[in-house]
Amino acid sequence: xxTLLMRLRAPMMSWGDHSQFVHRDSRRExxxxxxxxxxxxxxxxxxxxxxxxxxxxxxxxxxxxxxxxLRDYHTVQNTMRDKKKxxxxxxxxxxxxxxxxLVGLEGEAEVLGQLDAALQDPxxxxxxxxxxxxxxxxxxxxxxEQPLLLALQTAAYEHRGRKAPPFPxxxxxxxxxxxxxxxxxxxxxxxxRFGRRTVTTTYHSPEAACTFPx
Amino acid sequence: MKLELxxxxxxxxxxxxxxxxxxxxxxxxxxxPRARISSQCQKRAVRKYYQDYADLDPAQFADxxxxxxxxxxxxxxxxxxxxxxxxxxxxxxxxxxxxxxFNDEGKATTIVFLGQTELAAIAHILVKNWDTVAPGLTxxxxxxxxxxxxxxxEALTDTGKxxxxxLFGRMMASLPTVNVDAAVQIAxxxxxxxxxxxxxxxxxxxxxxxxxxTGADHMGEIGYNSSTYYRFATLDTxxxxxxxxxxxxxxxxxxxxxxxxxxxxxxxxxxxxxxHTRPAAVMAVVRRGQPVSLVDAFEDPIAPKGGKSLLxxxxxxxxxxxxxxxxxxxxxxxxxxxxxxxxxxxxQLDALKLENKSSVTVLLSEALTExxxxxxxx
Numbered sequence: 001x002x003t004l005l006m007r008l009r010a011p012m013m014s015w016g017d018h019s020q021f022v023h024r025d026s027r028r029e030x031x032x033x034x035x036x037x038x039x040x041x042x043x044x045x046x047x048x049x050x051x052x053x054x055x056x057x058x059x060x061x062x063x064x065x066x067x068x069x070l071r072d073y074h075t076v077q078n079t080m081r082d083k084k085k086x087x088x089x090x091x092x093x094x095x096x097x098x099x100x101x102l103v104g105l106e107g108e109a110e111v112l113g114q115l116d117a118a119l120q121d122p123x124x125x126x127x128x129x130x131x132x133x134x135x136x137x138x139x140x141x142x143x144x145e146q147p148l149l150l151a152l153q154t155a156a157y158e159h160r161g162r163k164a165p166p167f168p169x170x171x172x173x174x175x176x177x178x179x180x181x182x183x184x185x186x187x188x189x190x191x192x193r194f195g196r197r198t199v200t201t202t203y204h205s206p207e208a209a210c211t212f213p214x
Numbered sequence: 215m216k217l218e219l220x221x222x223x224x225x226x227x228x229x230x231x232x233x234x235x236x237x238x239x240x241x242x243x244x245x246x247p248r249a250r251i252s253s254q255c256q257k258r259a260v261r262k263y264y265q266d267y268a269d270l271d272p273a274q275f276a277d278x279x280x281x282x283x284x285x286x287x288x289x290x291x292x293x294x295x296x297x298x299x300x301x302x303x304x305x306x307x308x309x310x311x312x313x314x315x316f317n318d319e320g321k322a323t324t325i326v327f328l329g330q331t332e333l334a335a336i337a338h339i340l341v342k343n344w345d346t347v348a349p350g351l352t353x354x355x356x357x358x359x360x361x362x363x364x365x366x367x368e369a370l371t372d373t374g375k376x377x378x379x380x381l382f383g384r385m386m387a388s389l390p391t392v393n394v395d396a397a398v399q400i401a402x403x404x405x406x407x408x409x410x411x412x413x414x415x416x417x418x419x420x421x422x423x424x425x426x427x428t429g430a431d432h433m434g435e436i437g438y439n440s441s442t443y444y445r446f447a448t449l450d451t452x453x454x455x456x457x458x459x460x461x462x463x464x465x466x467x468x469x470x471x472x473x474x475x476x477x478x479x480x481x482x483x484x485x486x487x488x489x490h491t492r493p494a495a496v497m498a499v500v501r502r503g504q505p506v507s508l509v510d511a512f513e514d515p516i517a518p519k520g521g522k523s524l525l526x527x528x529x530x531x532x533x534x535x536x537x538x539x540x541x542x543x544x545x546x547x548x549x550x551x552x553x554x555x556x557x558x559x560x561x562q563l564d565a566l567k568l569e570n571k572s573s574v575t576v577l578l579s580e581a582l583t584e585x586x587x588x589x590x591x592x
Binding site: 009010011012068070072073074090097098119120121122124125126127131132133134135136137138139140160 | 233234239241242243244245252253254395396399400401402404446448450453502503504505506507508509510513514543546547
């Protein structure tokens with residue numbers, strides 16, 4: 001089956017999958033709920049519409065560049081939990097700085113074609129985890145006639161910088177019956193219900209197209 | 215249509231946006247520490263700026279407040295409704311219509327982002343249907359007729375939103391149907407140069423102290439840095455038209471936002487630093503499809519180099535990155551691009567040389583025309 005490739009890159013991104021209230025975590029790579037949510041925004045599909053067709057796509061991530069997990073200190077005044085006046089609620093919002101990801105979704109050609117078209121002319125604004133985290137690179141890469149793993153392995157890798165590329169690259173792939181469980185499969189946006197999937201991590205050294213500045 | 219604004223702006227020593235230790239916020243980009251101004255900090259500065267300066271109908275402003283009960287009561291009293299009945303009707307309208315809760319002092323338990331026009335619409339519904347509303351107020355357990363509650367909720371969901379709410383969106387946990395998806399995205403501003411965090415050690419001397427008091431009476435430290443930022447925002451005109459409900463205030467709201475994003479500066483520690491600058495370069499892009507931040511131009515930090523200043527090199531990097539991106543991906547859905555820089559930096563432009571405009575006013579006016587052109591109402 002073919003694979004849709006997407007590049008997710010921005011100075012700041014956030015991939016929470018078990019965040020609640022004032023502690024907002026982030027994973028080290030995009031969650032399935034974040035990627036499907038992004039595609040729903042591109043399609044202009046509202047929160048109350050079913051999402052099972054997209055949740056059924058098999059997802060894999062190649063970490064082109066490992067980001068750094070950092071924390072943004074955030075204050076909100078006059079919230080519902082605020083008992084005393086002028087007593088701001090503090091929240092710790094973690095985010096990935098400096099990351100760069102290649103995301104693959106494997107599925108039926110027709111579905112992928114629609115998604116690819118939507119990414120070229122998204123209906124609603126696209127962002128990487130939070131509204132202010134705006135992509136610094138076009139998300140759309142295109143569709144390749146390769147299964148997920150091969151697609152992620154053979155996709156071009158550009159390297160900039162004076163140092164050698166940090167190979168091998170981490171690949172996080174969705175598999176059946178694995179031991180690493182992620183609860184990030186969207187079932188119902190409005191009720192915030194998420195199903196489970198399992199992933200496996202492998203490593204791969206691509207042939208880099210290196211550009212070394214003088 | 216998406217209107218993108220890309221700015222390069224340097225600030226002298228400043229602490230515009232602080233973390234819990236009082237230090238200026240920072241991040242890491244391109245493997246180097248950078249100064250940062252959060253999106254929420256810039257948004258507040260933008261709102262405050264255009265409320266003071268923009269040529270915008272005050273009805274387009276909204277307030278974040280817990281004091282809506284007395285405001286609504288006032289509007290009812292102005293329509294010749296007795297104060298006791300007005301108080302009861304106002305409370306029921308906000309409790310049942312907006313699902314707000316109030317404390318003993320009549321303040322809402324949560325802060326609500328509400329426009330003047332929205333409050334007026336609620337008052338209008340109550341007054342127009344006063345014959346059906348009034349009997350319910352004197353019952354043992356006062357209540358509003360169901361159809362009035364529904365009409366109030368519909369007034370907040372079906373009619374156009376005031377500009378503030380339409381631009382920045384609204385989240386109300388108690389009544390998700392009145393939520394509004396923001397039309398504006400503002401990126402965290404990130405410094406194009408490597409961060410150099412500094413501490414100012416200061417002492418305070420007692421002016422009225424005697425001659426024998428030679429030491430300091432207070433000592434402290436304050437964090438600051440001087441940085442040159444890449445600032446980026448994008449506005450979705452389709453979303454804005456949908457939020458506003460019509461084209462009537464579209465142009466004035468977009469103009470107020472664009473002007474304010476260029477001019478507004480966060481107020482943090484400004485009495486101590488007075489870091490009031492203007493952007494050295496302003497670029498505007500209008501396109502269909504996905505907006506793209508140009509922040510990757512500064513992945514390698516910019517420094518003064520080769521006899522050129524930091525700002526000169528930053529403008530050059532922006533121009534080169536623009537050329538790179540358009541070579542790789544084409545000018546995806548683009549309908550307008552333009553840039554204005556301080557005149558000493560125009561030499562740095564190559565790819566964007568022909569897009570150089572005479573002033574920010576001309577640039578924004580051209581960009582707005584393109585962004586709003588053919589932007590039909592819904």
